[in-house]
Amino acid sequence: MGSETSPKIVIVDESPIRAAILEEGLREAGFTGVAHISEMHNLLARIYALDPDVILIDLENPSRDVLEQMFQVSRAVRRPIAMFVDQSDSASIQASVDAGVSAYIVDGLKKERIKPIIDLCISRFNAFSKLQGELDRARSALEDRKVIDRAKGILMKLKGLTEDEAYVLLRSTAMREKKKIGEIAQSILTASELLK
Amino acid sequence: MTEPLRIGFIPLVDAAALIVAVDKGFCAAEGLDVTLIREVSWSNVRDKLNLGLFDAAHLLAPVAIASSLGLGHVKVPIVAPFNLGLNGNAITVSPALHADIMAELSGDPFDPMATALALARVVANRRKSGAEPLTFGMTFPFSTHNYQLRFWMAAGGVDPDEDVRLVVLPPPYMVDSLANGHVDAFCVGAPWNSIAVDLGVGHILHFVADILVRAVEKVLAVRQDWSQKNPDVLAALIRAHDRAADFIEQKQNRAEAAQILGAPERIGVDPEVIQRTLDGRLKISPDGTMRESNRYLLVGRQGATRPDPVQAAWLYAQMVRWGQTEVSPEALKVAMAVFRPDLYDAALGRQAKSEKSDEASSGIGAFAGPAFDANDIAGHLAAFKIGRQRP
Numbered sequence: 017m018g019s020e021t022s023p024k025i026v027i028v029d030e031s032p033i034r035a036a037i038l039e040e041g042l043r044e045a046g047f048t049g050v051a052h053i054s055e056m057h058n059l060l061a062r063i064y065a066l067d068p069d070v071i072l073i074d075l076e077n078p079s080r081d082v083l084e085q086m087f088q089v090s091r092a093v094r095r096p097i098a099m100f101v102d103q104s105d106s107a108s109i110q111a112s113v114d115a116g117v118s119a120y121i122v123d124g125l126k127k128e129r130i131k132p133i134i135d136l137c138i139s140r141f142n143a144f145s146k147l148q149g150e151l152d153r154a155r156s157a158l159e160d161r162k163v164i165d166r167a168k169g170i171l172m173k174l175k176g177l178t179e180d181e182a183y184v185l186l187r188s189t190a191m192r193e194k195k196k197i198g199e200i201a202q203s204i205l206t207a208s209e210l211l212k
Numbered sequence: 213m214t215e216p217l218r219i220g221f222i223p224l225v226d227a228a229a230l231i232v233a234v235d236k237g238f239c240a241a242e243g244l245d246v247t248l249i250r251e252v253s254w255s256n257v258r259d260k261l262n263l264g265l266f267d268a269a270h271l272l273a274p275v276a277i278a279s280s281l282g283l284g285h286v287k288v289p290i291v292a293p294f295n296l297g298l299n300g301n302a303i304t305v306s307p308a309l310h311a312d313i314m315a316e317l318s319g320d321p322f323d324p325m326a327t328a329l330a331l332a333r334v335v336a337n338r339r340k341s342g343a344e345p346l347t348f349g350m351t352f353p354f355s356t357h358n359y360q361l362r363f364w365m366a367a368g369g370v371d372p373d374e375d376v377r378l379v380v381l382p383p384p385y386m387v388d389s390l391a392n393g394h395v396d397a398f399c400v401g402a403p404w405n406s407i408a409v410d411l412g413v414g415h416i417l418h419f420v421a422d423i424l425v426r427a428v429e430k431v432l433a434v435r436q437d438w439s440q441k442n443p444d445v446l447a448a449l450i451r452a453h454d455r456a457a458d459f460i461e462q463k464q465n466r467a468e469a470a471q472i473l474g475a476p477e478r479i480g481v482d483p484e485v486i487q488r489t490l491d492g493r494l495k496i497s498p499d500g501t502m503r504e505s506n507r508y509l510l511v512g513r514q515g516a517t518r519p520d521p522v523q524a525a526w527l528y529a530q531m532v533r534w535g536q537t538e539v540s541p542e543a544l545k546v547a548m549a550v551f552r553p554d555l556y557d558a559a560l561g562r563q564a565k566s567e568k569s570d571e572a573s574s575g576i577g578a579f580a581g582p583a584f585d586a587n588d589i590a591g592h593l594a595a596f597k598i599g600r601q602r603p
Contacts, residue, residue: 057394060379078382080253081352084284085380109286110263118255 023069023129024049028059030077034144038072041140047133060085070130071120072137075113083120108134115141160198167201170208214445216245220257221270223250223479224383225402225489226297226430228469228511230270231479233449233456235472241455242448250477253382254352261433262288267442268449270296271433274354274527277547280436283537284354291439292431292524293555294450298516300429300489300509301357301420302405303364305397306390307498309334309346310415322503324422324579328368335375348372349381349389349398356420356429357399359530364423366598367580372534373600390414401429402489402509403481409495410485416496421507425577426514428523431551439555447559454560457512466490519551525586526576533593535600544589 025047029035035052042050053062056079063071063083073080112118115138121130164186171182186204190197219234221227231248233239239246251257254272258279261269276290305313316333319326335346348365350357362372372378381389386404389395391413398404399420408414420427432453439446460469466487474483488494492508495501510516528547532539576584582595593599 056385057389057392075256076252078252078384080255081382082380084255085353109259113259113263113265118259 022046022048023125023133024067025051025070025072025133026063026066026068027052028063028071028073028077028079028083030054030056031074034074034141037144038137038140041136042133045132045136056082059083069122069125070133072133073118073120074141075116075118080118086120111138115139116145117141160196160201163198163205164201167204170204214244214448216247217267217445217449218247218249218265219268219270220249220251220260220266222252222254222257222383224270224430225473225479225486226300226509226511227270227479228460228473228490229294229296229453229457229517230432231473232460232469233452235475235478236456236459238452238455238459239449242452244445244448244452248478254355258285261290261435262286264435264438267438268432268434270430272352272355273428273431273523274356274359274531275352276431276433277524277527277550278354278531278536280546280550281537281543283531289436290433290550291436291552291555292433292519292550293439293446293552293559294432294453295428295517295519296430296432296453296511298426298428298510298514299419299421299424299507301360301399301401301427302416302494303361303397303399303418303420304390304405304408304414305417306393306395306414307412309396310417312337313417322418322422324364324418325367327417328364328366328370330368331365332369335370339375345376346396347377347379347394349379349386349395349400351383351400352380353536354531356427356527357401359527359534360420360423360427361399362534363530363578363580364418366596369598371598387411387413403479403485406485406488406494407481409498412498415498416494416503419494419503419505419508421505423579425507426523426575428520428527428551429509431519439552446555450556450559454512454517457517460490461512463491518556519553521548521551521553522584522586523576524548524551525589526584529584529589529593532589532601533596533599535602538602539590539593544586548586 025042027035027038027050032054039050039052051066059079059082071083073083112134117137119134119137167186168179168182171177171185172179177185186197186200190200219230221230234246234248254275257269257271258275260266262279276292278284279288279290312334313327313330316330317326321327348361350361352358361378365372370376381395381398383400383404386398386400387408390398390408405416409416434446459465470483470487470490473479473486474481479486489509492505494503496503524547525544528544531537537543582592585592593601
């Protein structure tokens, strides 16, 4: 897609990382006119100044309601805006709401030109949530390891065990009670707090 | 227990009946397993209800109508079998605009005609001196707040599209925007007006009850197809809500209700501020002036919970007046059919409920213009000078 025919896209997102991931994806796909707005004050004025063809906004953003104003006939609105979907497109709305993103387009822009933007947006948003999920899991794994280390310390001191023996005791208890090692370790920390 | 239900809401005091129905156990007592999901925008609530991600929602009454008519978004028929409240909004203005209006005011400051005429003079003075037009914040294009602001200022001769700017602002941003001058005034529900007053950045100019005596605000909304597939669940939901609305209206329960509503995962503000709203006793000025009204927010009293199709017709008439749609008898019929007193009566028993209201349920009670006539929308609107009716 040449730059002269590339639609102007604005990403409204307060998460700079997610916006960057999306922007990069759009540029790779040949959409060169991409801008990012992260400041929500006077949002409509900022959007009108950029005069985009497509506006992408994340669903965690309360300012989504501000964009709904662009449907209205009013002096402030230069070009009428529509939702990217029509009545027949409930699958696309579902996919984008699931991914956590919504798109607004200038009325009259052809559907086949919008579709690849929306699809890319949905896949990048999904990739971002997956990434965030992994990050959360890694963070909680790290937390678990700290808790396990402290529980091992308590067992070593109270029962005179070596580090390996303390770990084996934690693991076998977890298996017997069908719980995670982290949970067993946490209950040891809680118990030792109570018994202090 | 029934299948788990997911119900979306926006953190506002007029979600009171819904939140209390769930957190006080009235839903569980009806065998309903409800999870409340707090949302950040009306667009999200609308879309998630329309797509079936929510079974029901706390929804702006005009959005339920717009959705059923396919205005502003895809067309999904919605039904509203229970009003979550009447009135409850207020118009708050910056200290500077308050001073300007009071300087031009002749008459009672609580008389909306007197303030609207004063606003018209303020607007004219600003135009003469070359000042920027005033900016008013409201919550959504299809919102009671939008129509209430417009109705009020137009009665005084201020054209809301030509003489001032009306902008949508998410309620949590209202107070900040007033404080830093992005808007000069706003119309929003509780608790935001009180928060602006408490912070000293706003004066409550009007309770919406000054403008319209009975104005439906939020409704419990479900998809029409869902209501047809789940009549028993819906009836149980209506009963649980009715119990909650009655609970909230008992004065001795107000503190407990305010506590439930103030929880961080619900509305998340000081219960004392919430109770002011429920009691209709509001601080209206940073100097501590109080104003009391027994019509500030009606959750369950005065027959507030029973849907009234005439209210739907009035909201539809506002959409026509301000150019959001054209007048059509078919559309009017669709709009009125969104409000379902039949479902309400079936769930609760008509006899029991009709005794509760001691006022005409169909009164709109607007301070200006002729009495509303749902049978002649075009004729009714012709009586108003300012409007954007499409030919």
